[in-house]
Amino acid sequence: MTxxxxxxxxxxALLAVAIFINYVDRGNLATAAPLxxxxxxxxxxxxxxxxxxxxxxxxxxxxAVGWAVERFGARWLLxxxxxxxxLATLATGFVGTFAALLxxxxxxxxxxxVVFPSSSSLLAQNVSIAQRGRANSAIAVGTALxxxxxxxxxxxxxxxxxxxxxFITFGLISLVWILPWLTLTTAASNxxxxxxxxxxxxxxxxxxxxxxxxxxxxxxxxxxxxxFVLSWLPAYLVKDRGFSxxxxxxxxxxxxxxxxxxxTGAGWLLDQFVARGHSANRVYKSVMVCSLxxxxxxxxxxxxxxxxVALACLLIAGSMLxxxxxxxxxxxxxxxxxxxxGRWVGFQNCIANLSGILAPAITGLLVQRTHxxxxxxxxxxxxxxxxxxxxxxxxxSVSPIEWSKQ
Numbered sequence: 001m002t003x004x005x006x007x008x009x010x011x012x013a014l015l016a017v018a019i020f021i022n023y024v025d026r027g028n029l030a031t032a033a034p035l036x037x038x039x040x041x042x043x044x045x046x047x048x049x050x051x052x053x054x055x056x057x058x059x060x061x062x063x064a065v066g067w068a069v070e071r072f073g074a075r076w077l078l079x080x081x082x083x084x085x086x087l088a089t090l091a092t093g094f095v096g097t098f099a100a101l102l103x104x105x106x107x108x109x110x111x112x113x114v115v116f117p118s119s120s121s122l123l124a125q126n127v128s129i130a131q132r133g134r135a136n137s138a139i140a141v142g143t144a145l146x147x148x149x150x151x152x153x154x155x156x157x158x159x160x161x162x163x164x165x166x167f168i169t170f171g172l173i174s175l176v177w178i179l180p181w182l183t184l185t186t187a188a189s190n191x192x193x194x195x196x197x198x199x200x201x202x203x204x205x206x207x208x209x210x211x212x213x214x215x216x217x218x219x220x221x222x223x224x225x226x227x228f229v230l231s232w233l234p235a236y237l238v239k240d241r242g243f244s245x246x247x248x249x250x251x252x253x254x255x256x257x258x259x260x261x262x263x264t265g266a267g268w269l270l271d272q273f274v275a276r277g278h279s280a281n282r283v284y285k286s287v288m289v290c291s292l293x294x295x296x297x298x299x300x301x302x303x304x305x306x307x308x309v310a311l312a313c314l315l316i317a318g319s320m321l322x323x324x325x326x327x328x329x330x331x332x333x334x335x336x337x338x339x340x341x342g343r344w345v346g347f348q349n350c351i352a353n354l355s356g357i358l359a360p361a362i363t364g365l366l367v368q369r370t371h372x373x374x375x376x377x378x379x380x381x382x383x384x385x386x387x388x389x390x391x392x393x394x395x396x397s398v399s400p401i402e403w404s405k406q
Contacts, residue, residue: 007126007185008126008127008131008135010184010185011122011123011126011185012123012127012135012138012139013138014177014180014181014184014185015119015122015123015138015139015142016138016139016141016142017142017177018078018082018115018119018142018177018181019115019119019139019142019143019146020141020142020143020145020146020149021082021086021146021170021173021174021177022085022112022115022142022146023142023143023144023145023146023147023150023230024146024147024149024150024170024174025085025086025088025089025108025112025146025150025170025171025174026054026108026112026146026230027146027147027150027151027230028089028092028150028154028166028167028170029050029051029054029092029101029105030051030151030230030231030232030233030234030235031150031151031154031155031158031166031234031249031252032154032158032163032166032167033047033051033232033234033235034234034235034238034239034245035158035161035163036163037235039161039163040096040097040098040101042098043368044235044364044367044368045364045365045368046098047235047360047364048360048361048362048363048364048365049102049361049364050098050101050102050105051231051232051360051361051364052356052357052358052359052360052361053102053105053106053109054105054106054108054109054112054356055109055353055354055356055357056106056109056357057106057107057109057110057113058109058110058112058113058353058356059109059113059350059353059354059356059357060350061109061110061113062113062116062117062345062346062347062349062350062353063346063347063350064346065077065113065114065117065118065342065346066117066342066343066344066345066346066347066349066350067203067343067346069117069118069121069342069343069346070121070200070340070342070343074114074117074118074119074121074122074342075118075122075181075182075185077114077118078114078115078118078119078181079178079181079182080114081111081112081113081114081115081118082111082114082174082175082177082178082181083111083175083178084107084110084111085107085108085110085111085112085174086111086171086172086174086175087107087111087171087175088104088105088107088108088111088171089108089167089170089171089174090167090168090171090172090175091104091171092104092108092167092171093164093165093166093167093168093171094164094168116329116345116349117342117343117345117346117349118342119139119329120329120332120333120341120342120344120345121338121341121342121345123135123136123139123329123333123341124333124336124337124338124341124342125338125341129274129280129334131271132271132330132333132334133266133267133268133269133270133271133274133326133327133330134267134268134271135267136267136326136327136328136329136330136333137263137264137266137267137268137270137326138267139329140260140263140267140322140325140326140328141260141263141264141322143226143259143263143325144256144257144259144260144262144263144318144321144322144325145256145257145260147230147252147256147259148252148253148255148256148257148259148260150170151233151234151248151249151252151253151256152249152250152252152253153166153249154166154170154249155234155245155246155248155249155252156246156249157169158245159245159246159249200339200340200403201339201340201343201403202343203343203347205403206336206340206343206344206347207347209335209401210394210395210396211335211394211395211396211397211401212335212344212347212348213394214390214391214393214394214395214396215331215332215335215348215390215391215395216347216348216351216352216390217351217386217387217389217390217394218288218292218328218387218388218390218391218394218395219328219332219348219349219351219352219387219390220351220352220354220355220387220390221292221355221383221384221386221387221388221390222288222292222321222324222325222328222352222384222387223352223353223355223356223359224355224358224359224380224383224384224387225292225295225299225317225321225380225383225384225387226321226325227355227356227359227360228359228360228363228376228380229255229314229317229318229321231359231360231363232360232363232364232367232373232376233252233255233314234248234252236373237251237252240372240373241307241310241311242307251311251314254315254318255314255315255317255318256318258315258316258318258319258322259318259319259321259322259325260322261319261322262318262319262320262321262322262323262325262326263322263323263325263326264322265323266287266322266323266324266326266327267326270283270284270287270326270327270330280334280398280399281397281398281399284327284330284331284334284398285391285392285395285398287323287324287326287327288324288327288328288331288387288388288391288392289388289391289392291320291321291323291324292320292324292384292385292387292388292391293384293385293388294316294317294320295317295320295321295324295381295384296381296382296384296385296388297381298313298314298316298317298320299313299317299377299378299380299381299384300377300378300381301313302314302317302373302377303373303374303375303377303378303381304374329345331391331395331398332344332345332348333345334398334399334400335395335398335399335400335401336401337400337401337403339403340403355383359380362376362379363376366379
């Protein structure tokens with residue numbers, strides 16, 4: 001019989017790898033953006049639309065995925081999603097028109113939409129609250145290392161101007177993940193909500209919770225900052241700050257590695273504080289509010305400072321985004337509980353990823369009209385402050401909702 005600890009460790013590790021390749025594949029287009037502008041004769045507004053298009057399917061599908069996870073279970077749903085987005089990534093390496101790129105970005109968003117509702121449902125069922133910080137920090141590390149590896153290796157591979165080989169290579173690698181997932185996770189708890197608890201809350205009961213809206217707003221603003229960096233960092237460093245493709249790749253690697261380090265350290269500390277009897281509400285809210293306020297200050301400095309100041313602040317902002325990311329899904333899983341985590345995260349992630357539609361497109365328009373990233377940085381800074389309000393003030397308490405008493 002497989003031990004619960006081994007099962008949980010394997011589950012968390014494979015989910016972290018899934019998130020890692022998720023962010024590698026969704027971020028490849030941003031890395032290739034400086035080359036696509038010339039090779040396919042696109043302008044910044046076109047790139048903004050392509051970066052945004054991923055979220056046109058990714059965002060609304062979160063609701064359907066949240067329902068499907070609670071109705072059918074997450075294991076096979078996640079495997080199917082990985083297959084879809086891997087094939088979309090692979091096919092991107094063979095296209096040559098804006099329309100074809102747009103269609104594949106829509107397909108990529110559809111496939112990747114399964115990840116967070118599925119992973120949150122599985123973690124809520126298999127990981128205790130005292131270990132949830134580290135488990136979700138492993139997920140958050142994937143969100144950081146994915147762009148790190150994608151930006152660095154992709155940038156190096158694209159240094160000779162060949163962007164197609166990056167999509168083909170990463171698409172094939174992503175497909176490999178499905179085999180260990182289906183063979184090593186059979187012992188993990190993966191029961192539909194109706195089997196676990198017939199009284200599991202539906203959409204209306206979740207939407208009636210003030211904390212659900214506070215978490216959704218906070219997550220939206222956290223994602224706006226993250227997607228702003230993820231989508232436009234390569235073009236910003238190359239076009240606005242004069243970096244070469246190689247130096248851009250190195251800077252991007254450093255920023256994302258600091259994000260991963262911040263997530264790892266924060267996850268461990270969160271669990272330590274909770275295990276020692278500190279209020280989960282105070283611990284998680286403090287981390288979320290402080291990290292977003294620091295990100296806001298760094299973005300303003302990027303808008304006003306020299307290239308050296310901008311790079312230093314981006315490094316700090318990367319670590320702060322990592323620290324904040326460790327609490328996003330831990331808070332959702334704690335509030336919703338194991339019987340509603342998939343549906344709750346489906347709603348929360350749907351609202352949150354509207355920022356994926358808005359941030360790339362708005363940034364592209366601002367850059368095209370002002371010929372500078374300064375206004376885009378100031379806007380992202382203001383959004384981060386609103387996020388701090390969402391996490392700190394609108395959520396009543398980071399504690400399990402007693403659905404049977406609602």
